[in-house]
Amino acid sequence: EAQVTQNPRYLITVTGKKLTVTCSQNMNHEYMSWYRQDPGLGLRQIYYSMNVEVTDKGDVPEGYKVSRKEKRNFPLILESPSPNQTSLYFCASSPPTPYEQYFGPGTRLTVT
């Protein structure tokens, strides 16, 4: 089954404790993205990757890191999480055309 998986689905952590949210897709897609979703703000793009070893900042990259060492994986790293990073996070992938994005199930992160 074609899918995007994210882990963990739920995470509660404390300020400053490094964490990684994994994302994996089995569709051989070139493009992958991370979004955060907050009430009233919609989806905002954090980082995206156009292919292996190619990443670029989205609209809200501060406080986040990503890597793309393999085509299928695109982990999101929070080196020192803060409470304002409490949010619902989505990973997505897409082929180069026609740009339809496939979304993971989401990771709900709470930073206390």
Place this chain on the structure above:
Amino acid sequence: SQQGEEDPQALSIQEGENATMNCSYKTSINNLQWYRQNSGRGLVHLILIRSNEREKHSGRLRVTLDTSKKSSSLLITASRAADTASYFCATSSGGSYIPTFGRGTSLIVHP
């Protein structure tokens, strides 16, 4: 980056009625997509319309695009309670093929 703006923010209708939501954007686009999100879940792609297209259909969905007005509309006909969800438009423009999402329209369909 450009962001589509959906209107209305919230829409409440009875089952069987049609639901129309709109998306406006500011600059020329390559294409526009509509997505649905059930509460707390990942977005699901509904339909993509390219800048040289004016109308597309998919089942009970009808999407129109007016590039002169920089706007699109999504019509859901004969709505069902299962259509209750948030609906987002997403635009791609210039050299970027990663879509940018709006804030969404929350649709509630009462049985």
